[in-house]
Amino acid sequence: MKAVVVVFPGSNCDRDVAVALARCTGCAPTLVWHGATSLPPCDLVVLPGGFSYGDYLRAGAIAAHSPIMRSVREAAARGIAVLGICNGFQILTETGLLPGALVRNAGLRFVCRPVDLRVEGDSPFLAGFTPGECIRFPVAHMEGNYQTDPETLAGLEAEGRIVLRYVDAEGGVTEAANPNGSVAGIAGITSASRRIFGLMPHPERVIGDELGGSDGRRFFAAVADALA
């Protein structure tokens, strides 16, 4: 699998996700600066976590208008898979490639801790997990509170596009298990085509037991298998 990681000014998980891809898929990605106007041939574009443009205006708002994003939109339209992690998810909603918006956490605090997540629906990005399975990735964000209008939410539910939710230890979607106030406990959604996936948690931070978990390793290995 050929992957590209886009680097924005203020990205800070770009190297982490590049290392995760190299270690878990055996194929090192190409890093592309946001000012580039074209993408090299690839199967997957990753928009990494961080604070692109210092989160000025709104998280992801300025990055969404970076020169490279025109190529990312074109690649997405051609069916190239796009993965947005944390700030990358915020950029995908600001670009309109995914619906809804990520607003300030309901608790007004930066949350940084491992969270339990339930995998749902079918998505090439979660091919490594069984639907209904609970996994654990860490979150680290200030604007991870997913909001959308009731009609869009109903559509996402009906189409099975809510593929990752915050859950408690028993796998239930509860207020206590929700780190940021996201509607319906949403941690990750896909596009209608299933080829675009945005999630707030960080799989690249759990790619081995020395990092506190290896669910991220399963995630990236299966993404490579599904997209190769």
Next chain:
Amino acid sequence: MKAIVHVVLKKDVLDPQGKAVEAALRTLGFGEVAEVRQGKFFEITLDGHRDDASARLDRMCEELLANPVIEDYRITIPDA
């Protein structure tokens, strides 16, 4: 010419910052505070005077200054 743009969260979007400011004002003894909504304010200086300034500002809001999914905006051109 100058334009003023206010961007606020839509009425049905929870504004936790506004809520926190609201609670702080009440704690300070301003019991008459019923609600606070926090937003953004932009003062934009435009070169020259354009007849289509209002339409252009609308586009600036739609494309960048506001996120129409969660925010409403209001444009004021004081000396128009």
